[in-house]
Amino acid sequence: MLAFSRVSNLPRKVCMQGRMIVTLVATLFLSTTLQASLNQSYYPKNFQDDVASGKLKNTALKNELFAIVAGIHETGGKTDRIVESCPESSTCFTQDRDISYKQAREYLFGQLHLKKSGNSYYVEDVYCEKEFDSEFGVGPGKIPDPNYLNCEHTWPQSRFSPNFPALVQKNDLHHLYPADSRANSSRSNHIFAMVDGRAVNKTCQSSRRGMAIGSSLTAFEPAENHRGNVARALFYFSVRYKIHIDPLEEGYLREWHREDPVDAEERKRNDEIFKIQQNRNPFIDEPLLADDIRDF
Template identity: 45%
Template structure:
């Protein structure tokens, strides 16, 4: 086989691989879209705080925020289907609103439960719209929040939530057809492996389906991440 034929074969193989990747992405988008019934922002927060993340004990109910892992209780406005005091416990959009797709409904993206998380108000402000990544040099220490770090251009969350956030962003990228930057994606892929899907995520997936109508394919089938070359 001469060089020309080798070149042609390589082009065909490359095209086939690209087509396969595109087909997988399209199939995942369809799966992420299937059944999606957007909620209003108030309704979404009631489900987020008052159902998905609400923990019940003999001492009462509480919510543990994801960045500082502080417990918020009844005195903070926590309870079944209640929205807590926003000056204490806030709604984190894992995919920052500043980077929402202009081709999709802003409201639908804002209320999508798969990328909403409960966070201590101050930590939420420190994260802002920073990309996720591993902070090499801390820019600001977050008061009463030693488990998370703010760097100049990235934000590092606690180890036990890294995989959850990675899969939330994978979902958002696929659902709304928005690319993830190469550097952030590299960190997210690593976090996805280091912090695999757990029972809480599976329960959240089921609850989101109950209230919002759709599922996160990367929670149902985490192995699919390896089949996508990039997001």
């Protein structure tokens, strides 16, 4: 199992013969095990070493992560190598940029979030925590009725980067989630934050829209169980497409990232997306990476 070990130099006060002696604890290791089952070779060895030693921070770390999630991986060793082009006789892969929006929705609703209870299939939306079954067109490989269940772009399409193909951003599964259509409409393209406002509607009490606390901006507050997922999806999107996150929004995302940590379901989703799309969300694999980036 792959792990990143971090080294920290911390002062320690020791009382000896009535005097305070300040010593340095030179090697306090804080190890975090990468949980996902497919990522043991995904992150290059030099990247792991630089993260462990504390060399990679802020912009340098974002640039390295961009190279990993968007670049060409040459396989064959214990860990992948990031290369400019695939050498002859080598096996390589990169993010699949040819997934259509129709395919992305089929994967999202008909595979990634499809659940089964007895002989019935259903999909649970992330904002209202409602279950939609076959009456709404749910099933393996199916796209449900958009009048009831939508494909939510956690990073709004109106704020996509002009420097990368819009379709690649639109179809990137790492930020797509099933959402109740009315809640999705209520969210619109507003930033995420804790709000002073009302629930989306009578049948959707888990999410709220209103004035962002600490601002005069209209914002959307997602269901508590989905807040960490929102944070990690936006961290990924910011790094992958080199877009800044609104400072107010970022403050709330960091808070949610800590309060709603990665769970088994989110790790499984990351693994499944890797099988489909051929890249991973590093902030799910190693949540502490977010702490090494001062500004998204």
